[in-house]
Amino acid sequence: MREQASGARAVVALAAVIAILAAGCSSKNGGSSGGSSPAAGGTPSSTTVSTSQCGTKPGVKATGTPIALGGIVTDQPGTSFTDIANMASAYFTCVNNNGGVNGHPVKYYIETEQTNPAQIAADAKQLVQTDHVVGIVGNTSIIECSIDSSYWQHLGYDIIDSGIAPECWSTPSSAAVNMGPRYSSDGAVQYALTQHVSKIVFDQSNVPGTGYIAAGPSALASAAHVPITQLTENVPITDADSVAIKEVDDAGPAGAVVLNFTPPEALVILQAAQKLGLEDRVKLWGCSTPCNTDFLAQSLGPKWDKKLFVNAELTPPDFTSTATMNLYKAIFEQYGKKSVSGGIGSFSQMGFTEAEIAVHALESVTGSYTVASVNAAFRAVANFNTGMLCQLWTYGNYPMHIPNNEDYTVTPENGKMATVQGCTQISSVDPQIAAYRKAAGVASMAPAG
Amino acid sequence: MPSWQDFQPFIVSGLALGGVYALSGVGMVVLYQATGVVYLAFGAVGAMGALIAWSLINAGVPGWVGWLACVAFAGVVTLGYGMVFGPALAKRDPLIKAVATLGLTLVLFGLMDLLWTTSGGESRAITLPTDNSGFMIGQVQVNWTQVLGLGVGVAITVGIGAFLRYTKLGTAMRAMAGDREITATLGVPVRRVEAAAWLGCGVLAGVAGLLLADLVALDATTLTFLVISSLAAALIARLRSITLTFVAAIVVGVVHDLLTPVQSLTNYRDMTPFVLAAVALLVLSRRRVMTSSREEM
Numbered sequence: 001m002r003e004q005a006s007g008a009r010a011v012v013a014l015a016a017v018i019a020i021l022a023a024g025c026s027s028k029n030g031g032s033s034g035g036s037s038p039a040a041g042g043t044p045s046s047t048t049v050s051t052s053q054c055g056t057k058p059g060v061k062a063t064g065t066p067i068a069l070g071g072i073v074t075d076q077p078g079t080s081f082t083d084i085a086n087m088a089s090a091y092f093t094c095v096n097n098n099g100g101v102n103g104h105p106v107k108y109y110i111e112t113e114q115t116n117p118a119q120i121a122a123d124a125k126q127l128v129q130t131d132h133v134v135g136i137v138g139n140t141s142i143i144e145c146s147i148d149s150s151y152w153q154h155l156g157y158d159i160i161d162s163g164i165a166p167e168c169w170s171t172p173s174s175a176a177v178n179m180g181p182r183y184s185s186d187g188a189v190q191y192a193l194t195q196h197v198s199k200i201v202f203d204q205s206n207v208p209g210t211g212y213i214a215a216g217p218s219a220l221a222s223a224a225h226v227p228i229t230q231l232t233e234n235v236p237i238t239d240a241d242s243v244a245i246k247e248v249d250d251a252g253p254a255g256a257v258v259l260n261f262t263p264p265e266a267l268v269i270l271q272a273a274q275k276l277g278l279e280d281r282v283k284l285w286g287c288s289t290p291c292n293t294d295f296l297a298q299s300l301g302p303k304w305d306k307k308l309f310v311n312a313e314l315t316p317p318d319f320t321s322t323a324t325m326n327l328y329k330a331i332f333e334q335y336g337k338k339s340v341s342g343g344i345g346s347f348s349q350m351g352f353t354e355a356e357i358a359v360h361a362l363e364s365v366t367g368s369y370t371v372a373s374v375n376a377a378f379r380a381v382a383n384f385n386t387g388m389l390c391q392l393w394t395y396g397n398y399p400m401h402i403p404n405n406e407d408y409t410v411t412p413e414n415g416k417m418a419t420v421q422g423c424t425q426i427s428s429v430d431p432q433i434a435a436y437r438k439a440a441g442v443a444s445m446a447p448a449g
Numbered sequence: 450m451p452s453w454q455d456f457q458p459f460i461v462s463g464l465a466l467g468g469v470y471a472l473s474g475v476g477m478v479v480l481y482q483a484t485g486v487v488y489l490a491f492g493a494v495g496a497m498g499a500l501i502a503w504s505l506i507n508a509g510v511p512g513w514v515g516w517l518a519c520v521a522f523a524g525v526v527t528l529g530y531g532m533v534f535g536p537a538l539a540k541r542d543p544l545i546k547a548v549a550t551l552g553l554t555l556v557l558f559g560l561m562d563l564l565w566t567t568s569g570g571e572s573r574a575i576t577l578p579t580d581n582s583g584f585m586i587g588q589v590q591v592n593w594t595q596v597l598g599l600g601v602g603v604a605i606t607v608g609i610g611a612f613l614r615y616t617k618l619g620t621a622m623r624a625m626a627g628d629r630e631i632t633a634t635l636g637v638p639v640r641r642v643e644a645a646a647w648l649g650c651g652v653l654a655g656v657a658g659l660l661l662a663d664l665v666a667l668d669a670t671t672l673t674f675l676v677i678s679s680l681a682a683a684l685i686a687r688l689r690s691i692t693l694t695f696v697a698a699i700v701v702g703v704v705h706d707l708l709t710p711v712q713s714l715t716n717y718r719d720m721t722p723f724v725l726a727a728v729a730l731l732v733l734s735r736r737r738v739m740t741s742s743r744e745e746m
Contacts, residue, residue, distance in 0.1 A: 080566070206716055234719050236671040238678075241462035241595075241664070242709040249455065249710070263572040268666040275580045276458075276590050299574045341566045 051330045053323075054091065054359075055098025062100020066107035067362060067369045070127035071138030071161075072120065072148075075112035079262065081140035083342045084162055085110045087351025088138040090336035091359070101362045104369065109133060113141060120147045128155065135374040137358040138351060140164070143208075145174055158375045158395065160357055162350045166212045169432070175378075175401035177353045177389065178346075179313045179426070181288060182213045183405060183433065185260045186426050187311035188286035189217040191409045192256035193224045197283050199255035201247050205265065206232035213260060216430040223429040237265055240272035248273065251282045258286035266291050267299055274303055289313050293345055297412035304412045309420065312408040314349045314388050318416045324387025328352045353388045360384055390423035394440065402436040451710040458589045459706040465595035466678075467702025468602030469660045473679035474686075474694040475606050476653030479613070481688045482626035483646035484535060487547040488527070492676030493557040494651060495658020496669050498523040500565050502659065503573050503667055512578070520655035526557075527651025528644060535643055539629070554673065561669035575662040598660055605653065606695040613691075618645055678702070681722030685729040701725055 052058035071088065073081045089108050096105040109131045111123035120143065127133045136152065139145070139161035145168040152159055153173040163169055163176035169183075179187070181204075189200055202217045204210055214230050221228035229250050233243055247257045247269070259266050266287055273279050284307065291310040300308070317325060332340060332348060340348045361377040362369070383392040390406035409421035428434040473491055480488050498519035506515040530553055538546050565573070583592035613619035621642045624632040633639045657679075661672055678701050686693035701722050708718035 232716060234716065236666065236668060236674075238665055238671060238675055238719070239462065239466060239706055239709065240666065241465070242459055242706045245458045245462065246709050246715075264666065264668050267572040267574060268668075271574055271576075275592050275594065277583075277592075278590075293572070295572050299572055 051094050051327070051334050052098050053327055054094040054331060055096075055100060057099025059097070060099050062096050062103055062105040064100060064102070064104035065369075067101060067104050067135075067374070068107045068109065068131055068133040069135045069137050069358065070109040070111065070131055070133035071136065072111045072113060072123045072127070072141055072144050073139065074115060074141045074144075076114040079115075079142065081162070081347065082110075082112065083340045083347040084140045084351040084354075085138045086339040087332065087336050087348040088355040088358075089351075090331055090340065091352055091355035093335045094331045095355075095359055101359055102365070106359070106362075108137075110138075113144070115142050117143065117147050120144050121151070124148045124151055128157075134369050134371050135358065135362075135378060136160070138162070138354050140350070145171070149174060156371055156375055158378045160354050160378060160395075162354065166209060169402050169436075170400045172397075172399050172401075175395045175403055177314075177350055177357070177386070177393070177404060179289065179311075179402070179404050179407060181209075181260055182216045183402065183426050183430070184288035184311045184313060184407070185213055185258065186216040186220055186430050186433070187313075187407045187409070187424070188258045188260075188288050188309070189220050189228075190424070190427055191309050191311070191421060192258060192284060192286045193220065193226060195256070195284055197226065197254060197256040199251055200226055200228040201231060201251040201255060201257045202228060202260070203231040203233060203243070203247055203257065203269075204260035205235045205262075207235070216432070217258065219429050219431060220427055223427075233261075233265075235261070235265055237268055240268040241276060244269050244273040244276060244278055248278045248281045253281060254283050256284045256286055257282050258288075259291070260288040261290065263290050263293050263296050267296055270296075270300055270304065270308065274300070279303055279307055284309060287311070289346060292316075292410055292417055293342075294318070294416050297417050298415040300412055302412075302414070305414075306411050306420070308412060310410050310417065312346075312410045312417070312419070313404060314346060314353070315390075316408060316410055316417055316419050317344050317349065319418060322387055324356075328388070349388055353386050356386055356388075357381055357384060357393060396440055398436070398439045400432075400436055400439060402433060403440075405433055405436065454588065455710050456707055457587065459709050460703060461586070461589055461591050461595060463703035463706030464699065465598035465664060465702075466706065467699035468599035469657055469664060470679045470682055470702050471602035471695040471698035472605045472653060472660070473657045473676060474682040474698045475602075475609055475691045476650045476657070477679060477683050478686065478688055478691050478694050479609055479622070480646050480650040481683070483622040484531070484539075484625075484643050485543055485546060485629075486531075486535070486538070486550060487543065487680070487683075487688070488650055488654075489547055489550040489676065489680075490527075490530070490553040490557065491650070491654045491657070491679070493554040493561075493669075493673040494523045494526050495519075495654040495656075495661065496672030497526075497557050497561055497658075498655045499575060499658040499662035499667055499672065500561060500573070500669065503575050503662075504565075506575070516659055519659050520652055523655030523658060524648050524651035527654060528648045531647030532644060535647065536640070558669060558673055561673075565669065573667045575659065575667050577659075577663050580663065594660075594663055598664055601656065601660065602695065602698070606691055609691055618642060622646060678705075678722045681726040684726045687733065697725070697729070 071085045073085045075082050092106040092108045113120045113123055136157050136159045142164050145165040149167040149171045159174045161176050162178045163180040168174045168176050200221050210232050251257050287310045289311050292312045361381050365373050365377050379395050381395045386393050389404050393403050405426045406423050408419050410417040411420045426433050477488050501522050502515035502519035505518055506512055538549055577594055579593035579597050613623055621637045682694050682698035682701055685697035705718050705721040708714045
């Protein structure tokens, strides 16, 4: 009897341990998207670019008073955006080693967070009050925009970031270089609609903000009179076979399945579909930007070539040789290789682009580098050719910012992502895009040329 | 409500997952019976083994060498843990023993995050030769990896059942489940029997890790915490019966997947192991209370 009671105690205690494990499991992010991928622009060039081009005085180290900039990035098991800030840091190092910004080196502070609101708020205060940063560049976080946007606005900071949360696009003090999950999903759905599919099944991670993201694809499908089914999946996905079957059954043979997940989650769904022979049971598969990685193209294999169509927000680097793209690759090789684990790709391109815009803005400051002067310079950036985006990039004095609203579509090809559709504007059928274009006017649609 | 035909593919996928959950659950029950330890690192060990296999295969090593490396890694790490920490924890409360294995889980989890980073959006996959072929049952496509998942689960359950019943080592393990001290005084080499249980459990963790990396995902977090479904099955069997563990694991897998096409419940299907385990524990404890009351009368 005593043994039985002891066993029962053990079972109950173990149930408690399982609950703790489950809590740990469910805390794993789920953030979908946030990634971006490449675009065009820049001057065509077939020559190798030296990193000395990132400053005005090649080979001369900047010795002036440092300009302090900071960024906050998510870094937790399963979701890390440190590559973005690390690539921005690599760019700043390159600038510092080649004359700096008007002779001043950039000192870049990176704070990491684990999707903890209190921690994120503290990170922002740390940057402002302890590190005395005069500008925020390279923020990439699942919820940072939601937590800090009013804080930044109150203090007069205008952020240059890679967005994920809705507030990264819908507030006056944040301008992203990427489109983020909503507009990238718009792009993927828009491409599917151009292929005359009869139905869209849009599936994404079951995380906060799904309603905001889903609204874009819904509007596009509705305007095209194509039915759309919205699905959400708990992440991490533990039953990819079931998910793939459900999506294909819902879409039907003339329909399209469009995914908005992080690369590992998208991969398990696509691989499950392949193992079950489902890849040809729908007309096409689509995916928002996070799928735009060579990792995915290599893992999937040739069955998905021209079957999976992925939205790409930045210039595809594999088949592009422009001066900017070559500079980006050269900086990565010399300064970023050790810290940017994902290598050449969307995340490091975003870091490069954000740092590039920031340096361009800082160069225009004539007096001292203060919060007021630096953020005024950020806000004044207009029609800047980043060489990485379809469009010229403008911050501007608008109530919302979607400066990147034109993109590519790519498909796997021999283990890499190849372009199948060049720069295409995201439709104004999405009410947020329409609102931005109305606010920004022609600046919202200036092609990079 | 979906039709019967709509449910059919989900039965197949549920059986395959249930089979692997069974394999894991049975391994944990056998180890618990022999050592009193609920091995919470089961998933993490298998996950790291699978990631090692992925690295080796990507480096050009033949697939079978990678698979063997996965199983060998899981076996050696588990045996090592059992030999180093097992004796020190032998007389401690079961909860302390379980939490100690949680320590190993966290160490392995941290190592995996460090060595197989995901900061650049990396995604990895292991594919088995059985993925590329299959057959149809009615309108339902079945691939050989799914058959393998269920088949290995059945084979391990039957094999371990026979091993425990008909071999000397198995009999010693069953005796230790009753009373470790008395078994030792009868001359059974307790340390050696425990070592065999640790090694066997580790090998099963490696096999399960490999199969789940293919059937589910090659992702450290996913594989580490997938052990929850197997633990739920083991708890339903009250960490005693491998047959009941097998049945519970299959039920967990099938019910979970059958909920997928049901629109109103699909987002709650991950609760399946917890709900089933909670219901089973409530029913079992109620039955025990009623039995005790009858005895007192």
